[in-house]
Amino acid sequence: MKIYNWQFAPNCRRVRMFMLEKQLDLPALEEVIGDGFRLRPAYVDKWPHAMVPMLETDEGVRIGEAMAICRYLEDVYPEPPLMGATAVEKGLVEMWERRAYDEGLIGCAEVFRNTHPAFVDRGLPGSLEPVPQIPDLVARGHGRVRRFFQKFEQQLAHSHFVAGDRFSVADITTLCVSDFAKFNQIDIPTDCPAFARWYAEVTIRPSAQASR
Amino acid sequence: MKIYNWQFAPNCRRVRMFMLEKQLDLPALEEVIGDGFRLRPAYVDKWPHAMVPMLETDEGVRIGEAMAICRYLEDVYPEPPLMGATAVEKGLVEMWERRAYDEGLIGCAEVFRNTHPAFVDRGLPGSLEPVPQIPDLVARGHGRVRRFFQKFEQQLAHSHFVAGDRFSVADITTLCVSDFAKFNQIDIPTDCPAFARWYAEVTIRPSAQASR
Known part of the structure; x- marks a missing residue:
């Protein structure tokens, strides 16, 4: 098994942290970012989706x-379950994971990709054509991240982990969002004490530290 | 079981079509859209995420x-599997489903929400504060949908269904995208014959017709 990786990318960290929570050794990680934070051409030739991460199995899938x-990994290595054990858990984990992604991670990406000089023609991932930055998306991204913090604060005020009593992949994505927000100078808002309590607890997990 | 629904919304159709493919009767559908295509206040009070669809189980989850x-439904009603039967299938179905969503459905939504007069202050779902339309997103959305068609054309040129030999939820999302694109006056490009072959086959499935 091999993973095509960009060490900085939150999407790649989600996978690394997931594997570490499963007590798996990380597989071979091939760094595919070259000059100017661009994907190496050989990787894009191999994977025209032009995104990371990508896993290649020993059978070549x-x-x-x-x-x-x-x-895929949850099915091959079911313990501990990180995507829910019961039908309701599976639904709730997926709901919170997708909310963290859509509001949190995409919100941060809107701020990052539309301001960083290295991404001036790369407003979206996965495109081989230029995608111009849209300055208005920076404010919209900030609003999106603010809503993410507010909604997750309400949830974490009465839930130990993001999707319930058990640590799950929803916590992994939420942590990766929190650290990506911090990189973009967006701190956990001071009116989100439950979120801060959760962050302090999750960020010291070995998987969080080792996946950086 | 009850589903809070907006009959027009592609996200609600994804769920209805999924249930019909499972040979399930549709549960009670409560329409929650009121004047001006806005969510009814009573629904937003009940569900501050302020989005559809939402499923409520008989236990109130x-x-x-x-x-x-x-x-959730895949776990409660496993046959026929629509999210993959093996680990590799599960991974590939999720990959293609997420690609259809991120590039296709969000691309169409960028075109729709940033042009329709009823959405002038609702550029994103899930926000109770105004989110202004961003005109530059219309062109970006069109580019995203174009890439969606191109990438799926390459896949469907050698794959009977979107994620392989078996019909899956990736086909459901892709069909909902195709019809949402058509609503936005975006037809299947003429240089995508494999996509057109796939569309002709999938759109006459009973689940596709009955979920409209």
Whole structure:
């Protein structure tokens, strides 16, 4: 098994942290980012989706998308379950994971990709054509991240972990969002004490530290 | 079981079509859209995520997000499997489903929400504060949908269904995208014959017709 990786990318960290929570050794990680934070041409030739991470099995099957890779790993290595054990848990984990992604991670990505000079023609991942930055998306991204913190604060005020009593992949994505927000100078809002309590607890997990 | 529904919304259709493919009767559908295509206040009070669809179980558990609802249903009603039967299938179905969502459905939503007069202050779902339309997103959305068609054309040129030999939830999302694109005056490009072959076959499935 091999993973095509960009160490900095939150999407790649989601997969690394997932594997570490499963007590798996990380597989071979091939760094595919070259000059100017661009994907190396040889990787794009191999994987025209032009995104990371991508997992290649020993049989040569290629799976892209962080959560699709985690889904594959959850089936091969079911313990501990990180995507829910019962039908209701599976539904709630997926709901919170997707909320963290759509509001949190995409919100941060809107801020990052539309301001960073290295991404001036790369407003979206996965495109081989130029995608211009849209300055108005920076404010919209900030609003999106604010809503993410507010909604998750309400949940974490009465739930130990993001999707319930058990640590799950929803916590992994939420942590990766929190650290990506911090990189973009967005701190956990001061009116989100339950979120801060959760963050302090989750960020010292060995998987969180080792996946950086 | 009850589903809070907006009959027009592609995200709600994904769930209805999923249930019909499972040979399930549709549960009670409560329409929650009121004047001006806005969510009714009573629904937003009940569900501050302020999005559809939402499933409420007989025990009162509430699950939002189309794919989270499908995940719950897949576990309760495993046959026929629509999210993959083996680890590799599960990974590939999730990969293609997420690609259809991120590039196709969000691309169409960017076109729709940033042009329709009823959405002038609702550029994103799930926000109770105004989110202004961003005109530059219309062109970006069109580019995203174009890439969606191109990438799926390459896949469907050698794959009977979107994620392999078996019909899956990835086909459901892709069909909902195709019809949402058509609503936005975006037809299947003429240089995508494999996509057109796939569409002609999938759109006459009973689940596709009955979920409209």
